[in-house]
Amino acid sequence: MxxxxxxxxxxxxxxxxxxxxxxxxxxxxxxxxxxxxxxxxxxxxxxxxxxxxxxxxxxxxxxxxxxxxxxxxxxxxxxxxxxxxxxxxxxxxxxxxxxxxxxxxxTPENIRTFGLKHSARALAKAHGLPLAPGTDLLTGEGDAAEAAARIGYP
The missing domain is CATH 3.40.50.20 (Rossmann fold)
Known part of the structure:
Protein backbone atom coordinates (compact mmCIF):
# COMPACT_ATOMS: atom_id res chain seq x y z
CA MET A 1 0.00 0.00 0.00
CA THR A 107 -10.28 7.18 15.54
CA PRO A 108 -12.96 4.51 15.92
CA GLU A 109 -13.11 5.33 19.64
CA ASN A 110 -13.73 9.02 18.88
CA ILE A 111 -16.39 8.14 16.32
CA ARG A 112 -18.20 6.06 18.96
CA THR A 113 -17.86 8.66 21.71
CA PHE A 114 -18.82 11.72 19.71
CA GLY A 115 -21.46 9.97 17.63
CA LEU A 116 -23.75 9.86 20.65
CA LYS A 117 -24.75 13.26 22.01
CA HIS A 118 -25.03 12.06 25.61
CA SER A 119 -21.55 10.50 25.66
CA ALA A 120 -19.97 13.53 23.96
CA ARG A 121 -21.67 15.80 26.48
CA ALA A 122 -20.52 13.66 29.42
CA LEU A 123 -16.92 13.72 28.16
CA ALA A 124 -16.97 17.50 27.72
CA LYS A 125 -18.46 17.93 31.20
CA ALA A 126 -15.83 15.61 32.73
CA HIS A 127 -13.12 17.84 31.26
CA GLY A 128 -14.67 21.02 32.59
CA LEU A 129 -15.76 22.47 29.26
CA PRO A 130 -18.60 24.98 29.39
CA LEU A 131 -21.87 23.55 28.10
CA ALA A 132 -25.15 25.05 27.01
CA PRO A 133 -28.05 24.05 29.25
CA GLY A 134 -29.06 20.48 28.51
CA THR A 135 -29.50 17.05 30.03
CA ASP A 136 -27.93 13.68 30.31
CA LEU A 137 -29.70 10.79 28.58
CA LEU A 138 -33.41 10.95 29.41
CA THR A 139 -35.32 7.73 29.97
CA GLY A 140 -38.93 8.80 30.08
CA GLU A 141 -41.55 11.40 29.33
CA GLY A 142 -41.60 12.59 32.93
CA ASP A 143 -37.84 13.17 32.89
CA ALA A 144 -38.17 15.14 29.67
CA ALA A 145 -40.98 17.33 31.05
CA GLU A 146 -39.01 18.02 34.24
CA ALA A 147 -35.86 18.91 32.28
CA ALA A 148 -37.82 21.21 29.96
CA ALA A 149 -39.33 23.02 32.94
CA ARG A 150 -35.89 23.43 34.53
CA ILE A 151 -33.99 24.46 31.37
CA GLY A 152 -36.72 26.37 29.58
CA TYR A 153 -37.45 26.71 25.89
CA PRO A 154 -35.70 28.78 23.22
Missing part, protein backbone atom coordinates in the same frame (compact mmCIF):
# COMPACT_ATOMS: atom_id res chain seq x y z
CA UNK A 2 1.15 3.49 -0.77
CA UNK A 3 0.43 6.59 1.29
CA UNK A 4 0.79 8.71 -1.84
CA UNK A 5 -2.48 7.24 -3.13
CA UNK A 6 -5.81 8.25 -1.58
CA UNK A 7 -9.05 6.43 -2.32
CA UNK A 8 -12.07 8.69 -1.86
CA UNK A 9 -14.97 6.61 -0.55
CA UNK A 10 -17.67 9.06 -1.58
CA UNK A 11 -19.22 10.77 -4.60
CA UNK A 12 -20.32 14.13 -5.90
CA UNK A 13 -19.11 17.52 -4.76
CA UNK A 14 -17.31 16.30 -1.65
CA UNK A 15 -15.36 13.71 -3.65
CA UNK A 16 -14.44 16.34 -6.24
CA UNK A 17 -13.20 18.72 -3.53
CA UNK A 18 -11.11 16.01 -1.89
CA UNK A 19 -9.63 15.04 -5.27
CA UNK A 20 -8.73 18.66 -6.01
CA UNK A 21 -7.02 19.06 -2.62
CA UNK A 22 -5.14 15.77 -2.91
CA UNK A 23 -3.83 16.74 -6.34
CA UNK A 24 -2.63 20.10 -4.96
CA UNK A 25 -0.74 18.07 -2.35
CA UNK A 26 0.81 15.88 -5.05
CA UNK A 27 -1.19 12.80 -4.10
CA UNK A 28 -2.60 10.25 -6.54
CA UNK A 29 -6.39 9.89 -6.31
CA UNK A 30 -8.75 6.98 -6.77
CA UNK A 31 -12.48 7.57 -7.08
CA UNK A 32 -15.04 4.89 -6.40
CA UNK A 33 -18.40 4.99 -8.11
CA UNK A 34 -21.62 3.05 -8.48
CA UNK A 35 -22.88 2.02 -11.91
CA UNK A 36 -25.36 4.91 -11.71
CA UNK A 37 -22.54 7.43 -11.14
CA UNK A 38 -20.21 6.31 -13.94
CA UNK A 39 -20.51 9.67 -15.72
CA UNK A 40 -20.03 11.82 -12.62
CA UNK A 41 -17.36 14.51 -12.40
CA UNK A 42 -15.47 12.87 -9.53
CA UNK A 43 -14.94 9.78 -11.69
CA UNK A 44 -13.23 11.71 -14.49
CA UNK A 45 -11.39 14.06 -12.11
CA UNK A 46 -9.54 11.27 -10.29
CA UNK A 47 -6.35 9.64 -11.52
CA UNK A 48 -8.09 6.27 -11.39
CA UNK A 49 -11.68 5.15 -10.85
CA UNK A 50 -13.13 1.85 -9.71
CA UNK A 51 -16.76 0.72 -9.97
CA UNK A 52 -17.86 -0.67 -6.61
CA UNK A 53 -21.34 -1.91 -7.45
CA UNK A 54 -24.84 -1.11 -8.63
CA UNK A 55 -26.67 2.17 -8.09
CA UNK A 56 -28.18 1.69 -4.63
CA UNK A 57 -25.80 3.08 -1.98
CA UNK A 58 -26.33 0.00 0.21
CA UNK A 59 -24.74 -2.06 -2.56
CA UNK A 60 -21.92 0.34 -3.37
CA UNK A 61 -20.93 3.35 -1.23
CA UNK A 62 -21.94 1.58 1.99
CA UNK A 63 -20.21 -1.68 1.07
CA UNK A 64 -17.13 -1.89 3.26
CA UNK A 65 -15.95 -4.99 1.42
CA UNK A 66 -16.22 -3.34 -2.02
CA UNK A 67 -14.41 -0.20 -0.91
CA UNK A 68 -11.59 -2.11 0.78
CA UNK A 69 -11.24 -4.36 -2.29
CA UNK A 70 -10.96 -1.27 -4.50
CA UNK A 71 -8.32 0.24 -2.20
CA UNK A 72 -6.28 -2.95 -2.25
CA UNK A 73 -6.58 -3.30 -6.03
CA UNK A 74 -5.32 0.27 -6.52
CA UNK A 75 -2.71 -0.04 -3.77
CA UNK A 76 -4.19 2.95 -1.96
CA UNK A 77 -2.66 3.35 1.48
CA UNK A 78 -5.25 5.86 2.59
CA UNK A 79 -9.04 6.12 2.44
CA UNK A 80 -10.79 9.47 2.81
CA UNK A 81 -14.49 8.87 3.54
CA UNK A 82 -15.71 12.41 2.87
CA UNK A 83 -18.89 12.88 4.91
CA UNK A 84 -22.00 10.78 5.26
CA UNK A 85 -21.93 7.16 4.03
CA UNK A 86 -19.11 5.53 6.05
CA UNK A 87 -17.47 8.65 7.50
CA UNK A 88 -19.00 8.12 10.95
CA UNK A 89 -18.84 4.33 10.94
CA UNK A 90 -16.39 3.09 13.59
CA UNK A 91 -16.42 -0.43 12.17
CA UNK A 92 -15.33 0.91 8.78
CA UNK A 93 -12.43 2.80 10.37
CA UNK A 94 -11.45 -0.40 12.21
CA UNK A 95 -11.70 -2.42 8.99
CA UNK A 96 -9.37 0.04 7.26
CA UNK A 97 -6.82 -0.34 10.05
CA UNK A 98 -7.11 -4.13 9.98
CA UNK A 99 -6.42 -4.03 6.23
CA UNK A 100 -3.34 -1.84 6.76
CA UNK A 101 -5.00 1.21 5.22
CA UNK A 102 -4.99 4.60 6.95
CA UNK A 103 -8.41 6.14 7.60
CA UNK A 104 -8.54 9.92 7.14
CA UNK A 105 -10.67 10.92 10.08
CA UNK A 106 -11.19 10.38 13.77
Missing amino acids: SFDTVLIANRGAIATRIIRTCKRMGLRTVAVYSEADAGSLHVSAADEAVCIGPGPAAQSYLSVAAILAAAKACRAGTIHPGYGFLAENAEFAESCAAAGIAFVGP
Whole structure:
Protein backbone atom coordinates (compact mmCIF):
# COMPACT_ATOMS: atom_id res chain seq x y z
CA MET A 1 0.00 0.00 0.00
CA SER A 2 1.15 3.49 -0.77
CA PHE A 3 0.43 6.59 1.29
CA ASP A 4 0.79 8.71 -1.84
CA THR A 5 -2.48 7.24 -3.13
CA VAL A 6 -5.81 8.25 -1.58
CA LEU A 7 -9.05 6.43 -2.32
CA ILE A 8 -12.07 8.69 -1.86
CA ALA A 9 -14.97 6.61 -0.55
CA ASN A 10 -17.67 9.06 -1.58
CA ARG A 11 -19.22 10.77 -4.60
CA GLY A 12 -20.32 14.13 -5.90
CA ALA A 13 -19.11 17.52 -4.76
CA ILE A 14 -17.31 16.30 -1.65
CA ALA A 15 -15.36 13.71 -3.65
CA THR A 16 -14.44 16.34 -6.24
CA ARG A 17 -13.20 18.72 -3.53
CA ILE A 18 -11.11 16.01 -1.89
CA ILE A 19 -9.63 15.04 -5.27
CA ARG A 20 -8.73 18.66 -6.01
CA THR A 21 -7.02 19.06 -2.62
CA CYS A 22 -5.14 15.77 -2.91
CA LYS A 23 -3.83 16.74 -6.34
CA ARG A 24 -2.63 20.10 -4.96
CA MET A 25 -0.74 18.07 -2.35
CA GLY A 26 0.81 15.88 -5.05
CA LEU A 27 -1.19 12.80 -4.10
CA ARG A 28 -2.60 10.25 -6.54
CA THR A 29 -6.39 9.89 -6.31
CA VAL A 30 -8.75 6.98 -6.77
CA ALA A 31 -12.48 7.57 -7.08
CA VAL A 32 -15.04 4.89 -6.40
CA TYR A 33 -18.40 4.99 -8.11
CA SER A 34 -21.62 3.05 -8.48
CA GLU A 35 -22.88 2.02 -11.91
CA ALA A 36 -25.36 4.91 -11.71
CA ASP A 37 -22.54 7.43 -11.14
CA ALA A 38 -20.21 6.31 -13.94
CA GLY A 39 -20.51 9.67 -15.72
CA SER A 40 -20.03 11.82 -12.62
CA LEU A 41 -17.36 14.51 -12.40
CA HIS A 42 -15.47 12.87 -9.53
CA VAL A 43 -14.94 9.78 -11.69
CA SER A 44 -13.23 11.71 -14.49
CA ALA A 45 -11.39 14.06 -12.11
CA ALA A 46 -9.54 11.27 -10.29
CA ASP A 47 -6.35 9.64 -11.52
CA GLU A 48 -8.09 6.27 -11.39
CA ALA A 49 -11.68 5.15 -10.85
CA VAL A 50 -13.13 1.85 -9.71
CA CYS A 51 -16.76 0.72 -9.97
CA ILE A 52 -17.86 -0.67 -6.61
CA GLY A 53 -21.34 -1.91 -7.45
CA PRO A 54 -24.84 -1.11 -8.63
CA GLY A 55 -26.67 2.17 -8.09
CA PRO A 56 -28.18 1.69 -4.63
CA ALA A 57 -25.80 3.08 -1.98
CA ALA A 58 -26.33 0.00 0.21
CA GLN A 59 -24.74 -2.06 -2.56
CA SER A 60 -21.92 0.34 -3.37
CA TYR A 61 -20.93 3.35 -1.23
CA LEU A 62 -21.94 1.58 1.99
CA SER A 63 -20.21 -1.68 1.07
CA VAL A 64 -17.13 -1.89 3.26
CA ALA A 65 -15.95 -4.99 1.42
CA ALA A 66 -16.22 -3.34 -2.02
CA ILE A 67 -14.41 -0.20 -0.91
CA LEU A 68 -11.59 -2.11 0.78
CA ALA A 69 -11.24 -4.36 -2.29
CA ALA A 70 -10.96 -1.27 -4.50
CA ALA A 71 -8.32 0.24 -2.20
CA LYS A 72 -6.28 -2.95 -2.25
CA ALA A 73 -6.58 -3.30 -6.03
CA CYS A 74 -5.32 0.27 -6.52
CA ARG A 75 -2.71 -0.04 -3.77
CA ALA A 76 -4.19 2.95 -1.96
CA GLY A 77 -2.66 3.35 1.48
CA THR A 78 -5.25 5.86 2.59
CA ILE A 79 -9.04 6.12 2.44
CA HIS A 80 -10.79 9.47 2.81
CA PRO A 81 -14.49 8.87 3.54
CA GLY A 82 -15.71 12.41 2.87
CA TYR A 83 -18.89 12.88 4.91
CA GLY A 84 -22.00 10.78 5.26
CA PHE A 85 -21.93 7.16 4.03
CA LEU A 86 -19.11 5.53 6.05
CA ALA A 87 -17.47 8.65 7.50
CA GLU A 88 -19.00 8.12 10.95
CA ASN A 89 -18.84 4.33 10.94
CA ALA A 90 -16.39 3.09 13.59
CA GLU A 91 -16.42 -0.43 12.17
CA PHE A 92 -15.33 0.91 8.78
CA ALA A 93 -12.43 2.80 10.37
CA GLU A 94 -11.45 -0.40 12.21
CA SER A 95 -11.70 -2.42 8.99
CA CYS A 96 -9.37 0.04 7.26
CA ALA A 97 -6.82 -0.34 10.05
CA ALA A 98 -7.11 -4.13 9.98
CA ALA A 99 -6.42 -4.03 6.23
CA GLY A 100 -3.34 -1.84 6.76
CA ILE A 101 -5.00 1.21 5.22
CA ALA A 102 -4.99 4.60 6.95
CA PHE A 103 -8.41 6.14 7.60
CA VAL A 104 -8.54 9.92 7.14
CA GLY A 105 -10.67 10.92 10.08
CA PRO A 106 -11.19 10.38 13.77
CA THR A 107 -10.28 7.18 15.54
CA PRO A 108 -12.96 4.51 15.92
CA GLU A 109 -13.11 5.33 19.64
CA ASN A 110 -13.73 9.02 18.88
CA ILE A 111 -16.39 8.14 16.32
CA ARG A 112 -18.20 6.06 18.96
CA THR A 113 -17.86 8.66 21.71
CA PHE A 114 -18.82 11.72 19.71
CA GLY A 115 -21.46 9.97 17.63
CA LEU A 116 -23.75 9.86 20.65
CA LYS A 117 -24.75 13.26 22.01
CA HIS A 118 -25.03 12.06 25.61
CA SER A 119 -21.55 10.50 25.66
CA ALA A 120 -19.97 13.53 23.96
CA ARG A 121 -21.67 15.80 26.48
CA ALA A 122 -20.52 13.66 29.42
CA LEU A 123 -16.92 13.72 28.16
CA ALA A 124 -16.97 17.50 27.72
CA LYS A 125 -18.46 17.93 31.20
CA ALA A 126 -15.83 15.61 32.73
CA HIS A 127 -13.12 17.84 31.26
CA GLY A 128 -14.67 21.02 32.59
CA LEU A 129 -15.76 22.47 29.26
CA PRO A 130 -18.60 24.98 29.39
CA LEU A 131 -21.87 23.55 28.10
CA ALA A 132 -25.15 25.05 27.01
CA PRO A 133 -28.05 24.05 29.25
CA GLY A 134 -29.06 20.48 28.51
CA THR A 135 -29.50 17.05 30.03
CA ASP A 136 -27.93 13.68 30.31
CA LEU A 137 -29.70 10.79 28.58
CA LEU A 138 -33.41 10.95 29.41
CA THR A 139 -35.32 7.73 29.97
CA GLY A 140 -38.93 8.80 30.08
CA GLU A 141 -41.55 11.40 29.33
CA GLY A 142 -41.60 12.59 32.93
CA ASP A 143 -37.84 13.17 32.89
CA ALA A 144 -38.17 15.14 29.67
CA ALA A 145 -40.98 17.33 31.05
CA GLU A 146 -39.01 18.02 34.24
CA ALA A 147 -35.86 18.91 32.28
CA ALA A 148 -37.82 21.21 29.96
CA ALA A 149 -39.33 23.02 32.94
CA ARG A 150 -35.89 23.43 34.53
CA ILE A 151 -33.99 24.46 31.37
CA GLY A 152 -36.72 26.37 29.58
CA TYR A 153 -37.45 26.71 25.89
CA PRO A 154 -35.70 28.78 23.22
